[in-house]
Amino acid sequence: MATVNPALDELGTTEPLAVAEPRLLHRALVSLWHDPVALISLLVVVALALVAILAPYFSPYNPNHIFLNGLSADGAPIHPDGTFLLGTDPNGRDVLSRLIYGDRVSLLVGVVATGLASVIGVIVGAIAGYVGGIVESILMRLTDVVLSFPILLFCIALITVTGPSTRNVVLVIAFGYWTYLARIVRSLVLSLKEREFVTAARTLGVGHVKILRRHILPHLVPTIIVYSTLGIATSILIEASLSYLGIGVPVPEASWGQMISQGQQYFQIAPWLLIAPGIALIITVLAFNLAGDWLTDLLDPVTTEIGR
């Protein structure tokens, strides 16, 4: 009884090793192979990003240039032809060029607004979940107040106060969207902080800030990525809605919402004015949403992070 089995003692590795999980990249490639919809949506997202970044190279003309030959003799927009691939708008500007620069605006607003919203949401959610008590109550009631407004209505109300500009559109969307992440992050942190490795770090004497940074935040990353991808789609839609209503990105800068709004008036004589930005918007939002769904399945934040 005194020494159970000295022979066993020498071998630190008598147990079989757990099989290593396949690498994330490998899993991603395999799932893309089996899911063509996800593959296409991911390619579309990459293409949209490239077009946005390299807009001056893709765009045939300056999007704000008014062509002297941009309108027909009776003052109507020109049909798509060899010179203007997607026709011209009622001001005699090239629609394709405006579409490409509109992509830049949409993605810029979507990415920056969502990034800002994620930072605010993660900070608020993490502090509320980790600290608890009265701090949590205050932060989460604040979140509930913002959440209780429909997000578009909330943004419209804010933008009428701040005045329309690209910067304000970004700020307003971020201010409406952070609440979603704050709620999700809080509930994740609530369960993470009860995990034994967090308790172990505490009893080791590791400080709270370090615990949050080293043991909590890394576990939130998959969730943040997934919800940010979905957030980009939402933000792009909100931006388009605001621009459609004339309180988004100010003219003459090209944006899809504004193009749709203008195209609506000329739908009878120049349907491409409505169809081109409409399809662009649908494809973009759909691609980000589908890519987000694929990421959710891949990273599976809820089941891998909460249930281990």
Next chain:
Amino acid sequence: MNKEPAVTAPGKGTAATYAGAGRDHFAPIVDVRDLEVHFRSRRALRAVQTVKAVDGVSFTIAAGETLGLAGESGSGKSTIARTLVRINRPTAGSVTVAGEDTTRMRRDDLRRYRRRMQMVYQDPYDSLDPRMTVLEAIGEGLSVRGVTRASHRRDTERLLDRVKLPASLVSRYPHQLSGGQRQRVSIARALAVSPEVIICDEAVAALDVSIRAQVLNVLKDIQDDLKVSYLFISHDLSTLRFIADRVAIMYAGRLVEYGTSSQVFGDSRHPYTKALIAAVPTIGGRGGGPRIGLSGEPPDPARLPSGCAFHPRCPLAQDICRADRPALRQKQGGQMAACHMAPDAPAGEASV
């Protein structure tokens, strides 16, 4: 078979440390007195309930000694562990570690104190951060002790050697390790801050029997080398019998028997202890004497029975057991037990 603590580890102090009355001359490293940990449950539309998870528990642990703590689930074992490392706050009583009262410590004092008392957790799959390598996990403890980053690798390899793991594991992630290996990494992480006391809360319960033996031997070797004390919590009496110098048996938040390993296991006085020992399955049918059936469930800690909390399940219960709660008193045989039916030791006999 079951060793006398005084002779196991040469150099662990004089025999007097373990020989009953002599203990009082040595300051114990951990001195828990009348510890109470109560939880209040507040639910809407219901009266506030107070659950006395730990209700007046006292014990000491000497330097280099192992105190075993046993009892059924819900008896308060883990609450004691979590209170000692200050995850839970004590409601009343005192916890003195190396002469310092830790009960009212805050912030900086508390962080300094935490280094002296470490814990190894039950679940080896949850107690290591899945996103940290062995080096990072153990390095976290080293950083707390003030070891510079440059020495982390060397010190981590030393600690791995102490828990008999190969140095090549430093860059592994927990999911690449087996349960026994993870538990050793947890032990190495605890050792990284050079604690004086390590609490093992069911630390080997989740391991296979053969792996369990390896880990227990590692713990014993560490104790022989570093003179750390263990508070070893387990519901498995055979594990305690192997590792513990002294044993405390808990029932419903209180100690019911407390003495040296040989006193408690060889000559138990409390009917609950006897029932626990009888319930240990044995190979070949050589059971530990006549079976004392332990029927019924452990009591609801929010509504404890009157008198002795064990009386509804006790085969010896008399009227006095239903009326009066027995105190923990010295019994014939030398150990302390809380039972009206066990005869007290004659006055003047050596205490535990």
